[in-house]
Amino acid sequence: MEFGPHLILAMLEGLVQASVLTLTALGLSLVFGVMRVVNVAHGEFFMLGAVFAYGVASWLGGNPAVGFVAALIIAPLLVGVLAVACDWLILRRLDYDPERTIVATIGMLYVIQQVTLMTYGPDAHPVTPPFNHRLAIPWVAFTDTGLEVYFPWGLSTTSYKLFVVFAAIVAGLGIWLLMARSKLGLILRATQLDRETAQAFGIPVERVYAFVFGLGAALAALGAVLVVPIQQAHYLMGGDPLLLSFIVVIIGGLGSLRGTVVAAILIGMSDGIISVFFSPTLAKILATLLVAMVLVYRPQGLFGAKPA
């Protein structure tokens, strides 16, 4: 076994994971940044995205591409609407008090998870990817005739995985455009900066909050729809994305979107690489301890600026 090609493979796998993680963590970061709400049910919105994607795809049947594209639109939309309902029915009534909302979202986590178990069942189901070409990984080697490109046997990625990376970049750019270049983004940033002043300037803060909570959940669902052709939809699949998103949001600095993206790529890549060469459990132990230490010694995150 050669080290080089395997490293490339590990990095590609890490990149796919980082892409999905970026979307999920962006959702969590947005909700925390604007609303100051720690959404423990975020992983369950991710899981619902995957389950709805399976539902839509198997309901439409026929061509996998049609089902997938439909799922890509419908699943995040449904999850977003559900999240808005949760915000309206529960979080708004708690007046977004940090401690009480955290307890309420823990409750939401279990309700969503267990209702899925009761309706969707305990089995994992796959979604067929719209396209799935095997792409061999090229590598160069020194031979008698000089440099030569060859394809190490058995090492490959798929066109779908590359599409996931591409789609995540597009969605990430979309969020950046929304936040930095649109009127809506201006309203969101104003609310994030100072809720009361925003309200005084006539911004409907409650509606902004509901929208942000829905958007955050929809982003998680979008990440899940992208990942479900690679990884099957299962009612317990929300745990890992939740933990990793927490790690990313904290390392990147609570509420900083740019930090979140950088940290997601860093954590996703290193988790992928460590998992290929070492034990995945060890990777997670190190990551959780790192997060705890960052919170203890550098609460503004590794990339955040020190608060004045």
Add this chain to the structure above:
Amino acid sequence: MSRALSFHLGLIAVLLVLQFVLPAYHHGNLARVMVLAVYAMGYNIMFGYTGLLSLGHAMFFTAGMYGMGMSVRLWEMPVGVAFVLGVVIAAVFSLIVGLLALRTIGVAFMIVTLMFSQAVFLTILYFNPVTRGDEGFVIPQPVRQIAGIDLSDATNRYFAALILFSVCLLAVLALVRSPTGRVLIAIRENEERARMLGYDTWAHKLGAVVMSGTMAGAAGAAYGALFGSVGASFAEVPFSILPLLYVLLGGPGTVIGPFVGTLFMFYLRDLSSTLTDAHMLVAGVVLILLTLYARRGIMGLIRERWLKWLP
């Protein structure tokens, strides 16, 4: 003897009498409820009295449980000695966690405790050959005895649980009525003001974490010794949420609340298991309803309405 003391001694007396009248099924349940209530009472010291919300209390429970279980499994210690060792390990562990986690406040504190607890869970999985990971291991029935008393026998088990429960109940009662306990409540109400009055709030919070963690560890060690099972599932996130649920339901900041909450939740889960296998659904619904409509919990409401003197 004050009203509060006789009230709690009365509860212990009732539990003692119940030992002789309860049918076998509920008898076994109540022994389990008492051990879990000790876990919840430990949690209540931090959450209910000091205002520190931990999302990772399972790590203290497991520290006690594995401290006890591993000493029996690896070094064949007698269960009594192993229990004490488990409690000591939980105390030392909670001191270390407290020293680190208390550097943060609010949401960050909750997440730090969650992360530490997750790290403990993953560590148990990682050392699978020693800990038997997810499967866990059983403490064999012949070993489970202290000074010749067989702990796996239903009556002895009930008595052992009752003794532990009574000691912890009276200890919490004494704590919250002592000057130290008053300072803890002052910190919960307004930490800044407590500091201004000259109290060392940091030392008091650290003390609360250690007492809370030690009590949770004692519950864990007792659970392993009385019911014989030690496993990684006791370190998972849902098991950290349970004491929060028990305390919120029973009444945070009341001495008897954790027991009431544990009892209610235990039987609610028992009843719902005839309807559905998804038993955490009930926990989720109760958590949401409590945060929305009943922040003070059962005993908190009773204190507000009728028993103003309840500590």
